[in-house]
Amino acid sequence: MDLTQSVNDYSEIVENDREFIWHHLSQHKKYETQDPLIIIEGKGLRVWNQAGREHLDAVSGGVWTVNVGYGRETIADAVRDQLVKMNYFAGSAGSIPGATFANQLISKMPGMSRVYYSNSGSEANEKAYKIVRQISHNKHGGKKSKILYRERDYHGTTITALSSCGQGERRDQYGPFTPGFVEVPHCLEYRSQWGDIEDYGIKAANAIEEVILREGADTVGGLILEPITAGGGVIEPPKGYWDRVQEICAKYDILLIIDEVVCGMGRTGTWFGYQHYGVKPDMVTMAKGVASGYAAISCTVTTEAVFNEFKADPDDPMSYFRDISTFGGCAAGPAAALENMRILEDENLLENTVTIGEYLMEKLHGLKAKHQIIGDVRGKGLFCGAELVSDRESKMPVDESIAQAVVADCFANNAVIIGMTNRSLRGMNNTLCLSPALISTKSDMDEVIDAIDGALTRVVAQ
Ligand code: PMP
Numbered sequence: 001m002d003l004t005q006s007v008n009d010y011s012e013i014v015e016n017d018r019e020f021i022w023h024h025l026s027q028h029k030k031y032e033t034q035d036p037l038i039i040i041e042g043k044g045l046r047v048w049n050q051a052g053r054e055h056l057d058a059v060s061g062g063v064w065t066v067n068v069g070y071g072r073e074t075i076a077d078a079v080r081d082q083l084v085k086m087n088y089f090a091g092s093a094g095s096i097p098g099a100t101f102a103n104q105l106i107s108k109m110p111g112m113s114r115v116y117y118s119n120s121g122s123e124a125n126e127k128a129y130k131i132v133r134q135i136s137h138n139k140h141g142g143k144k145s146k147i148l149y150r151e152r153d154y155h156g157t158t159i160t161a162l163s164s165c166g167q168g169e170r171r172d173q174y175g176p177f178t179p180g181f182v183e184v185p186h187c188l189e190y191r192s193q194w195g196d197i198e199d200y201g202i203k204a205a206n207a208i209e210e211v212i213l214r215e216g217a218d219t220v221g222g223l224i225l226e227p228i229t230a231g232g233g234v235i236e237p238p239k240g241y242w243d244r245v246q247e248i249c250a251k252y253d254i255l256l257i258i259d260e261v262v263c264g265m266g267r268t269g270t271w272f273g274y275q276h277y278g279v280k281p282d283m284v285t286m287a288k289g290v291a292s293g294y295a296a297i298s299c300t301v302t303t304e305a306v307f308n309e310f311k312a313d314p315d316d317p318m319s320y321f322r323d324i325s326t327f328g329g330c331a332a333g334p335a336a337a338l339e340n341m342r343i344l345e346d347e348n349l350l351e352n353t354v355t356i357g358e359y360l361m362e363k364l365h366g367l368k369a370k371h372q373i374i375g376d377v378r379g380k381g382l383f384c385g386a387e388l389v390s391d392r393e394s395k396m397p398v399d400e401s402i403a404q405a406v407v408a409d410c411f412a413n414n415a416v417i418i419g420m421t422n423r424s425l426r427g428m429n430n431t432l433c434l435s436p437a438l439i440s441t442k443s444d445m446d447e448v449i450d451a452i453d454g455a456l457t458r459v460v461a462q
Helices: 007-020 028-032 060-064 073-085 096-107 121-140 168-174 200-215 241-251 304-308 332-346 349-370 400-414 442-461
Strands: 039-043 046-049 054-057 114-118 146-150 181-184 220-225 255-259 283-286 298-302 374-379 384-391 431-434
Touching (some): 073 332, 096 298, 096 332, 114 121, 121 255, 121 283, 121 298, 146 200, 200 241, 241 255, 349 374, 349 384, 400 442
Parallel strands (some): 146 181, 220 255, 255 283
Antiparallel strands (some): 039 046, 114 298, 384 431
């Protein structure tokens, strides 16, 4: 990449940033002594910062988003062409890319039927919650309105999305919360709540049933789950879990919402994470990979049965979904999403995700064999985590500062950007996360593994 501007050319940008920007997820004190990071350009898996330094981005734009990689001119062209033709119309009007993408999306999701557009993962989940609540009002006099969420899962940043957040540190300081959200236990076998891990998947699912019975099944209308928990520590539910969850939802007439905001669009090697497990959701939400960050778009996808609840009585003004998303009417999102999906298919990126994901997992297991500090390695496709512990026997998590030091070392010494759990249980932000773009090659992954290998050696030595 030819970065024609030198360091000094960006000094004004850096100062404007330091002076006027409030960065996400940042303690700003550090910018008194160090420059903020500004990403100037990207191509494939690589990004360049304001100093012209090249980085390998192993987290797809920081938070599992840029699935098809940087610098995709055909997506930019598709968005430009659409914006010039027709950029926006909200309310009940549709658009050409909106209708076309919805058709293609549904073709990848057997059993699902309708697509509702909005523009962030939080919003997509809130739509699903509103659908549960309105069905409860229409059919159950408002009584079946509680929504269950799982410890360690995350569903978004708004107060109601946070009301369904199973990660204490991201949530606790923002109460009071929206009523009617109830937590169920996590399903991380490595940290079994029951000691014995025999039939752990069944036990973890049965724990959901216990919560339902405690709350009263006639008060619970929905259950939201990540197919594989992302920010809470890359947790794949163990064998038996999903079948039992499905049984429980059917038994108590509870709508199952699958949050595919991270796993959707090929990240785990299938179009959607739930498709690994034969799950039949009532609603599926998605955002990040839908347009790989080239435009803001999210979708709440429902079955025809859910959709039909809203047209049961056309004379009743309450029977339609009284919801709107202003920027759900922006045609840039579906235009970008259509081209994003074409790329995923034409470049066989789901197959690549399986192949390279297996290679990456094998390498991570190699690191675990070498470094005692790695207690557990988990993941599927190009979505992996390595949990760091101070002692394998007790599984005591390392202090968050240790995981941070590993991330910082990879960045400083090898220019490789990796992630770590955002906020899970208190003091347990100890899982390194890898989620490179789905175009990754084995040699890219070797570079990432070498960086982590070196970082672990140096950090442990200190
Ligand atoms: N669900 C999951 C699983 C997520 O990881 C996130 C964001 N990290 C969201 C929902 C919220 O998405 P957004 O930030 O676009 O609102």
